Amino acid sequence: MSIATDRKWVRLVNAILIILVIIWAVPIIGLFISSLRAKSDVLDTGWWTVLSAKSRLTLANYKQVLGGSKYTFVDSAGRTVRASGDNLSRAFINSLTVTIPSVIIPLLIASAAAFGFAWLIFPGRKFFFTTVVAMLVVPLQIALIPILRDYQKIGLTGSYLGIWLAHTGFGLPLGIYLLYNYISTIPRDIFESAFLDGAKPMVVFARLVLPLSVPAIASLAIFQFLWVWNDLLVALVFLGGTSDVAVLTQRLATMVGSRGQDWHLLTAGAFIVMVVPLIVFFALQRYFVQGLMAGSVKG
Amino acid sequence: MAEPNTVRGKALATGGLYTLGRLAVSIFVPIVTFFVLWAGFLFLKESKAPPALIGVVAIIWGVGGVALLFWVTDWLVNRLPLHAAKKMQPFVFVGPALVILAWYLFLPTLRSLYLSFFDAQSKTFVGLANYVYAFTDPKMLESFVNNLLWIILGTGGSVGMGLIIALLADRSRHEKVFKSIIFTPMAISFVGAGVIWRFVYAYKPAGESQIGILNAIVTFFGVEPQAWITMRPWNNIFLIAILVWLQTGYAMVIISAALKGVPSSIIEAGRIDGAGELRVIGSIIIPYIFTTLVTVSTTIIIISLKIFDIVYTMTGGQYGTEVIASMQYKQMFNYYDFGKGSAIAIVLVLAVTPVMWYNLRQFSKQEGF
Numbered sequence: 001m002s003i004a005t006d007r008k009w010v011r012l013v014n015a016i017l018i019i020l021v022i023i024w025a026v027p028i029i030g031l032f033i034s035s036l037r038a039k040s041d042v043l044d045t046g047w048w049t050v051l052s053a054k055s056r057l058t059l060a061n062y063k064q065v066l067g068g069s070k071y072t073f074v075d076s077a078g079r080t081v082r083a084s085g086d087n088l089s090r091a092f093i094n095s096l097t098v099t100i101p102s103v104i105i106p107l108l109i110a111s112a113a114a115f116g117f118a119w120l121i122f123p124g125r126k127f128f129f130t131t132v133v134a135m136l137v138v139p140l141q142i143a144l145i146p147i148l149r150d151y152q153k154i155g156l157t158g159s160y161l162g163i164w165l166a167h168t169g170f171g172l173p174l175g176i177y178l179l180y181n182y183i184s185t186i187p188r189d190i191f192e193s194a195f196l197d198g199a200k201p202m203v204v205f206a207r208l209v210l211p212l213s214v215p216a217i218a219s220l221a222i223f224q225f226l227w228v229w230n231d232l233l234v235a236l237v238f239l240g241g242t243s244d245v246a247v248l249t250q251r252l253a254t255m256v257g258s259r260g261q262d263w264h265l266l267t268a269g270a271f272i273v274m275v276v277p278l279i280v281f282f283a284l285q286r287y288f289v290q291g292l293m294a295g296s297v298k299g
Numbered sequence: 300m301a302e303p304n305t306v307r308g309k310a311l312a313t314g315g316l317y318t319l320g321r322l323a324v325s326i327f328v329p330i331v332t333f334f335v336l337w338a339g340f341l342f343l344k345e346s347k348a349p350p351a352l353i354g355v356v357a358i359i360w361g362v363g364g365v366a367l368l369f370w371v372t373d374w375l376v377n378r379l380p381l382h383a384a385k386k387m388q389p390f391v392f393v394g395p396a397l398v399i400l401a402w403y404l405f406l407p408t409l410r411s412l413y414l415s416f417f418d419a420q421s422k423t424f425v426g427l428a429n430y431v432y433a434f435t436d437p438k439m440l441e442s443f444v445n446n447l448l449w450i451i452l453g454t455g456g457s458v459g460m461g462l463i464i465a466l467l468a469d470r471s472r473h474e475k476v477f478k479s480i481i482f483t484p485m486a487i488s489f490v491g492a493g494v495i496w497r498f499v500y501a502y503k504p505a506g507e508s509q510i511g512i513l514n515a516i517v518t519f520f521g522v523e524p525q526a527w528i529t530m531r532p533w534n535n536i537f538l539i540a541i542l543v544w545l546q547t548g549y550a551m552v553i554i555s556a557a558l559k560g561v562p563s564s565i566i567e568a569g570r571i572d573g574a575g576e577l578r579v580i581g582s583i584i585i586p587y588i589f590t591t592l593v594t595v596s597t598t599i600i601i602i603s604l605k606i607f608d609i610v611y612t613m614t615g616g617q618y619g620t621e622v623i624a625s626m627q628y629k630q631m632f633n634y635y636d637f638g639k640g641s642a643i644a645i646v647l648v649l650a651v652t653p654v655m656w657y658n659l660r661q662f663s664k665q666e667g668f
Contacts, residue, residue, distance in 0.1 A: 112369065120393075
């Protein structure tokens with residue numbers, strides 16, 4: 001290829017990419033801009049007119065969706081209006097309470113199991129690990145009814161413990177599998193010298209394996225975090241509909257039903273649901289991509 | 300932890316009393332542990348404290364509880380006679396995982412299979428009636444057709460777009476910027492994406508100013524605005540577009556990494572032989588990264604098969620958009636029919652068995668196990 005046609009190609013490639021990137025970004029930009037516009041602006045004009053119209057930006061939508069039931073605000077005509085908020089601030093705390101243990105507990109259990117499978121000898125080792133591999137793709141739908149019946153019997157429905165255990169169960173196969181792949185590549189000598197020095201397996205695990213596995217654990221933590229924070233189905237089934245424990249995704253799905261046309265509130269609500277995963281994602285993207293590469297088939 | 304020599308010497312001296320004390324401690328410690336955890340559980344269940352405080356306590360209790368359980372079982376096992384301790388030790392590590400896996404995935408598969416032969420209340424045996432429903436009910440058939448659409452268009456769309464973008468970005472100097480924008484939706488929940496796209500598809504009658512960008516574009520070209528979400532059967536495609544928007548980034552990242560692995564010598568050789576760019580891509584690059592394409596497709600096929608959140612948020616399964624997972628949810632929570640719900644779940648499991656079988660075969664080929 002001559003240099004002239006080469007340049008033409010590069011320009012064409014960049015042009016196509018720019019168009020695609022715009023298509024990908026516009027829905028998010030539209031959402032973000034709308035969440036900052038006043039109600040009447042959002043409902044009467046397209047968000048792309050934000051610069052041409054005399055509209056101003058406001059945080060009122062966020063105040064209303066975050067606020068509890070006794071939310072009051074001053075509208076554009078200067079009147080004080082009482083409206084019911086969506087109490088997303090409560091749901092935000094619930095989401096954190098559900099997510100943090102649902103990330104740490106399976107990581108603890110999975111890394112211990114991965115260490116056991118990789119470096120300890122016990123009967124049934126191959127059988128059990130094969131089962132873990134088989135469970136990688138089992139749809140979690142299979143567990144909903146039996147586990148729901150168990151929970152109803154022992155009173156775990158609508159409890160944090162119930163949903164932590166559920167997320168732990170559904171996250172374990174991938175967790176064990178990825179961590180096994182990582183932990184089993186740690187050089188044998190490191191373990192042998194520790195075991196020869198008389199170290200107990202728990203000490204080897206806590207002092208050697210966990211620190212050495214930080215990169216793998218980090219990428220798994222991001223996976224599990226995004227999965228749990230963004231989950232709707234498991235929360236719907238095991239937390240139930242009460243707003244006391246409902247997480248952000250549940251509340252947002254409810255808002256879609258009850259406020260289907262209140263776009264100023266829906267956009268603000270959606271952005272609140274998105275903001276934490278987006279921050280985590282951008283801050284730790286490197287680990288996330290590494291985890292993706294390590295293979296990701298999840299049930 | 301009992302230190303072997305000195306302690307054991309004394310143990311011999313004081314004989315039975317020591318053994319008894321030792322036993323008492325071994326029982327006492329787990330009981331205390333249990334009560335501490337139980338008290339935490341009751342506090343969380345009954346407390347009327349502010350949510351943030353409950354949240355913090357819950358997190359400490361949950362995470363600390365698991366660590367404590369590990370520590371106590373390890374401590375207990377180490378108090379066993381040496382040969383028994385050696386045998387039990389591995390199960391301190393893999394035991395919790397195996398118990399939870401058995402409870403949450405392995406047994407439920409068998410239990411769902413069992414329940415699927417019973418009626419709604421799981422009392423009367425109904426034979427294959429639930430499966431007859433699953434494979435003949437018009438709504439179920441609709442969901443099968445739709446799920447097939449999701450699998451074909453969702454996977455094809457994501458992998459196709461991912462491949463195109465990866466190939467293009469590979470030839471651009473601003474690769475990183477382009478890729479990270481396409482990748483961003485990976486962090487967004489299906490529910491959040493649902494809201495984003497409902498807004499894109501928002502509809503107002505002709506003549507009013509449109510607030511959904513798709514209808515704004517359409518009306519700009521003089522076409523009537525459309526209520527995209529209720530427009531059968533095309534609405535399915537508008538829902539699938541959301542999945543493509545979300546998953547293209549995943550496909551792109553994996554494919555892009557595979558592209559970097561194609562040796563430039565083969566590509567150069569092709570070019571020297573006079574192959575054009577498309578020919579190089581079609582006959583050299585794609586065959587080289589074929590296994591990657593298969594892996595990525597498998598992952599997205601499984602996601603499409605289980606798709607639930609998008610449908611639940613966008614249409615709730617109305618307007619001819621029902622999918623298998625949304626039907627299962629409805630049987631469970633709207634009709635409280637655990638028999639039909641279980642049968643549908645079993646259908647989902649059957650659908651993934653080829654992938655499971657393939658994974659197991661790959662695994663058994665692995666060395667060292």
